[in-house]
Amino acid sequence: MELDIVELSRLQFAMTAMYHFLFVPLTLGLSIIVAIMETVYVMTNRPVWRQMTKFWATLFGINFVLGVATGITMEFQFGMNWSYYSHYVGDIFGAPLAIEGLMAFFLEATFVGLMFFGWDKLSKVGHCVVTWLVAIGSNFSALWILIANGWMQNPVGAEFNPMTMRMEMTSFFEVMFNEVAQAKFVHTVSAGYVTASIFVLGVSAWYLLKGRHVELARRSIAVAASFGLAGALSAVVLGDESGYNATHTQKMKLAAIEGMWETHEAPAPFNLFGIPDQADRETKYAIEVPVVMGLIGSRSLTEELPGINQLVDEAEVRIRNGLIAYDALMQIRAERGAAAPELTAQFEQHSADLGFAFLLKRYLDDPRLATDDQIAMAAQDTVPGVLPLFWAFRVMVILGFGFIALMLFFFIRANFYGMRFPRWALRTAVVAIPTPWIAAEMGWFVAEFGRQPWTVDGVLPTALSVSQLSVAQVAFTLAGFITFYSVLFVIEIGLMRKYILKGPYMDVAETDDWTRRHTDRLTGGRGFEPAE
Amino acid sequence: MILHEFVDFEILRVIWWGLLGVLLIGFALTDGFDLGVGTLLPFVARTDIERRVAINTVGPVWEGNQVWFILGGGAIFAAWPPLYAVSFSGFYIAMFLILAALILRPVGFKYRSKREDERWRAAWDWALFVGGFVPALVFGVAVGNVLQGVPFRLTEDLMSIYEGSFFGLLNPYAILAGLVSVSMLVMHGAAWLQLKTEGMVADRARTFGAWAAIATILTYALAGLWLAGGIDAYSFAGAVATDGPSNPLMNEVVRGGSWMAAYEARPWIVVAPALGILGAALAFLGFRTDKEGWTMLASKLSILGIIASVGLTMFPFILPSSIDPNSSLTVWDSSSSHLTLFVMLVSAVIFVPLILAYTAWVYKVLWGKVTASDVVDKSDSVY
Secondary structure, three states: OOOOHHHHHHHHHHHHHHHHHHHHHHHHHHHHHHHHHHHHHHHHOOHHHHHHHHHHHHHHHHHHHHHHHHHHHHHHHHHHHOHHHHHHHHHHHHHHHHHHHHHHHHHHHHHHHHHHHOOOOOOHHHHHHHHHHHHHHHHHHHHHHHHHHHHHHOOOOEEEEOOOOEEEEOOHHHHHOOHHHHHHHHHHHHHHHHHHHHHHHHHHHHHHHHOOOHHHHHHHHHHHHHHHHHHHHHHHHHHHHHHHHHHHHOHHHHHHHHOOOOOOOOOOOEEEEEEEEOOOOEEEEEEEEOOHHHHHHHOOOOOOOOOHHHHHHHHHHHHHHHHHHHHHHHHHHHOOOOOOHHHHHHHHHHHHHHHHHHHHHHOOOOHHHOOHHHHHHHHHOOOOOHHHHHHHHHHHHHHHHHHHHHHHHHHHHHHHOOOOOOHHHHHHHHHOOOHHHHHHHHHHHHHHHOOOOEEEOOOEEHHHHOOOOOHHHHHHHHHHHHHHHHHHHHHHHHHHHHHHHHOOOOOOHHHHHHHHHHHHHHHOOOOOOOOO | OOHHHHOOHHHHHHHHHHHHHHHHHHHHHHHHHHHHHHHHHHHHOOOHHHHHHHHHHHOOOHHHHHHHHHHHHHHHHHHOHHHHHHHHHHOHHHHHHHHHHHHHHHHHHHHHHHOOOHHHHHHHHHHHHHHHHHHHHHHHHHHHHHHHOEOEEEOOOOOEEEOOOHHHHOOHHHHHHHHHHHHHHHHHHHHHHHHHOOOHHHHHHHHHHHHHHHHHHHHHHHHHHHHHHHOEEEEEOOOOOOOOOOOHHHOOEEEEEEOOHHHHHOHHHHHHHHHHHHHHHHHHHHHHHOOHHHHHHHHHHHHHHHHHHHHHHHOOEEEOEOOOHHHOEEOOOOOOOHHHHHHHHHHHHHHHHHHHHHHHHHHHHOOOOOOHHHHHHOOOOOO
């Protein structure tokens, strides 16, 4: 496939978003784990908990800074690469983004400095409150960005305004309490809690295998296993809630995930295995489990779930309706606000399908001139890539159940077997460290790739959302981000490794001694002035 | 929801125009000194300890400061979507440079002192300089272009088409505006350093600060004269519905005349440029007489005046188009809808006072100078 401006812009968004999402889940969970540890320290006054707090907070800080840095790109690239999208839905989509800044970013970013620099400037309780505020701020930011993202999946509380040629908000409450957004929020933060728990568990397990920092490691495992078990259960249950939502909001995404081409008599079976073939429109080598899909998708034994082919037929009808709306819109626009009431009525009757007419813009400038063939092709375009969705989803789910098993095992050993962990289990925990990131990226992929060909489901096609840039410009920034992010990634991993190998900060002598050895270099040969 | 009808669309638009200014000024007053410190780093701090002292003056606060920039982006998106859509895609490569510099900067702060290797630290010092200087320059260059009008046009579908190039942005007037911005933020960074450090670093900061204050006055005055004499203004050709739909193409705009007409129509706005120059002059005196707190205050007033003067001079224009004046974005035709502006205003009324309160508290906790012994004794918790 030749890369055009749409493909390059998508590639850039996917790359920067997935890269950003390497840091976010760990921030979400580790901020809370650190706050829990510090709370225990405040309550018990035992130094080991302070040491744990400071150690995990150091790793949190290394990770947090890249989350912040790569988040800047996210906030600005809608305008840079997705200019028409920004114009078309900014009235709705911009608001949660701005509220995220007001409510969450300021909170976490203002207090994170104090969290690291305020150890001897604040009381014990004061510092603990600051740590909690950082954790709360991080989690609030997930809420608002997922309200924004939830609206792209299920655009409620908005309608098209012919005078301004864009979607405008009709109800902020519908946008805020969008069921898709709420389910996504809980699912995503839970995934973050699992990620951080497995990170803490894995690093601690490695310490135990090496016989280092045993006190810190055992206690850290106890915290991580409890927190991670709750997170893993919640992530799987709320993931199921997302699936249920998709039945009535994004039927096509659900059918694609399931590789379900034909509408099956209720209750539909679940494909445990299969190789979906987009060209032949069937899922080969399918191993079916009867009834399960009907239960996941509709929570009933009688409700029918539409297959991909049926949904394509429905899309074709909506494209034709959309063309009626589009025709009315062009006439309304030509008359600059003085349109006849019949036209307005014609537009309003079909305006819900206006976005489907825009699918034709890929083939010709004026959708009204589309041939039947082009309409059929546009309807076909509403099917996302089935094979990658089918498998990304299954990898995520398998890992999700794996996380429950891992956490449950460590939870039981930590609570009922006196914190004795078999070596094979510790080794498994170390190996498991990267897996929650794989699951999280798969989840992101299923949500966003499964939304194609739309940026806003049923409202605005991806192909129409881009900026009018040259391929060279986008290729330049894409190459820039790839180079830049790769270097940062290597540095980040290097520092994480260094600080994990170094272990918790032990005593002051270490730095005093270091400073003495380096005095000349540090002060240009003049020596330090004695501290007062 | 009927609630939003209680505040007129027109008034909401003016409020959000003002809030846009508040955000830009908030960014320049807080993150501005971080940028200034980054730019000054190689010059005011020579040894490793000195550099760590300089970095640690902004260490605990840069993250919060940077949110002003991020919120600025979010608020433009929410309150002025056409501005967000047109300017960010139009200034594409310039935006990329700012992003790259601003990503480099936090990482530099955080990672620089995590390894003892000299080359590692020297590389990050360089990155911090770039991360301070480049955004400071590009912001000014962008404003310089906005004052002249930007080569974009809107199609009937309100899709933005930009017909300029990155190098077209680097015209003489825009570069002058970039120098105003760099001088002003270097002055601010120096004011911060003389307040938060002692000894050699503070002494050097005072010297650089005094020069930067003079440069601010000279470049700003020159840019003002040039604007008055050599740059075409934009104005509406006819009557404008101030509560009309947000569609720029509905209003006719002509290019010609002088931006200085604003000072005849609203003479009181002369306060802003006067404050810009007076503040910088006071900051100069402060640098020379070691009045630490006063210098910082004067520097803030100067920045406030300079940024406010741009907005007040152009009002109601936000982003004029040089190739198709009718596409120009103004306060009256490029905002969000009535409801969205209202919802955003409610959020701002709730959260901005809270943000200001806890930010002030954090600065109070961190009050006092950063010394060499601080960075040596607390190597485990500082940068």
